[in-house]
Amino acid sequence: MAKGSAGREIGSAVAPKFLLDRREALPELLGRHEDFLIVAGLSGASRDIAALTRNGPHAYIMLGAMGGACMIGLGLALARPDRSVLVVTGDGELLMNVSALATIAVMNPPNLAIVCIDNGHYGETGYQKSHTSLGTDLATIASGAGIKLIRSIEQQADIAAGASLIREANATVFVLLRVKPTEPAADQRVLDPALGRLRFRAALMGE
Amino acid sequence: MAWQDQIFDLLLQHEVTQIAYVPDAGHKILIDRSLADARVHSVALTTEEEGVALLAGADLGGARGVLLMQSSGVGNCINMLSLIKGGGFPFLTLVSMRGDFGEANAWQYPMGQATAPVLEAMGVICLRADTPAEAVATVSAALTMAFRARRAVAVLFTQKLLGAKHF
Numbered sequence: 522m523a524k525g526s527a528g529r530e531i532g533s534a535v536a537p538k539f540l541l542d543r544r545e546a547l548p549e550l551l552g553r554h555e556d557f558l559i560v561a562g563l564s565g566a567s568r569d570i571a572a573l574t575r576n577g578p579h580a581y582i583m584l585g586a587m588g589g590a591c592m593i594g595l596g597l598a599l600a601r602p603d604r605s606v607l608v609v610t611g612d613g614e615l616l617m618n619v620s621a622l623a624t625i626a627v628m629n630p631p632n633l634a635i636v637c638i639d640n641g642h643y644g645e646t647g648y649q650k651s652h653t654s655l656g657t658d659l660a661t662i663a664s665g666a667g668i669k670l671i672r673s674i675e676q677q678a679d680i681a682a683g684a685s686l687i688r689e690a691n692a693t694v695f696v697l698l699r700v701k702p703t704e705p706a707a708d709q710r711v712l713d714p715a716l717g718r719l720r721f722r723a724a725l726m727g728e
Numbered sequence: 729m730a731w732q733d734q735i736f737d738l739l740l741q742h743e744v745t746q747i748a749y750v751p752d753a754g755h756k757i758l759i760d761r762s763l764a765d766a767r768v769h770s771v772a773l774t775t776e777e778e779g780v781a782l783l784a785g786a787d788l789g790g791a792r793g794v795l796l797m798q799s800s801g802v803g804n805c806i807n808m809l810s811l812i813k814g815g816g817f818p819f820l821t822l823v824s825m826r827g828d829f830g831e832a833n834a835w836q837y838p839m840g841q842a843t844a845p846v847l848e849a850m851g852v853i854c855l856r857a858d859t860p861a862e863a864v865a866t867v868s869a870a871l872t873m874a875f876r877a878r879r880a881v882a883v884l885f886t887q888k889l890l891g892a893k894h895f
Contacts, residue, residue: 558788558789560785560788581788583811585810585811585814586781586807586808586810586811587807588777588781588808589777589780589781589784589808589811590781591781592778592779592781592782592785593781593782593784593785593788593811594785595771595782595785596746596781596782596783596784596785596786596787596788596789596791596793597785597786597788597789598785598789599745599746599769599771599785599786599789599791600745600746600785600786600788600789600790600791601789601790601791604789618775618777618778618781620774620775620778621774621778623774624771624772624773624774624778627772628769628771714811714814714815714816715814715815715816717815718787718788718815718816718817719816721788722787722788722790725788725789725790726790
């Protein structure tokens, strides 16, 4: 196996802990998605959520502004303490502004849950390995940032506990859902960010 | 009453409930007022681009927010401002300027001088305030522009207003 710079392995097999199929695991983890206001980060997560919700107006689907998903979720959660807010994003998108976890941990809104679909790769750019398949653990980072309620899911048996946690928490929740680097749901996303904003606000506030 | 206190009161009159910032000396009074006031969420950021995304999230939930930052932080916001421009979000930032009048720290000049060009390139209207009276009037105008006309607006508190930091 060839070694790249800084000792990284190139072309290695999928690490054994990335076992779950995202197309099955995410719907099982979320349950009734209509119960949440959802922010979906770009790439695979947004494809998964667009498919799961059938482009529902309760989901703000992102195809850009990488690194912004979690903070959009925070702003929404603070604006609407009466609603459960769910951020669903990928490891690459989260890593781009990983220190947002510190900002969010300090605010600790009880109605915010972050689900990171971690497939260890940058899916939209050719499946280059991301830091999370090279030693970085986002759940450890979340804990160090001060997030109080954290769960890492690698096996099907662990999903139920995660599903409870994102619904019943009285503090901000972070769930790491490790999945195989396989294709997300087929792309049904609407490309217009302005349209997404109008639809989301109209559904939420009737304007 | 300090002009910054008048501005804080203006923000509340315009129903701002989220105030985000990377701590900055030029915004100390506004930051301290936000921490002391239970009517607003005072959000300390690790980097200014977080505030851009935060404010978009606030708008999705029907709330209003303001981003307080130094001119150096503007550079950290560039790509995230594409969310504001492309998404048609209202946006208001109050920027304490460095590197524009009497600045002794050479490190502050590149971004200080680039602040307005960068913001304007990303579709943010820049208004300047050189005096306390101008600052209050400009923030009042900017609040209408951002939240009634749904524009992206930056109010630049210049170093003529704030004074240059002593080194």
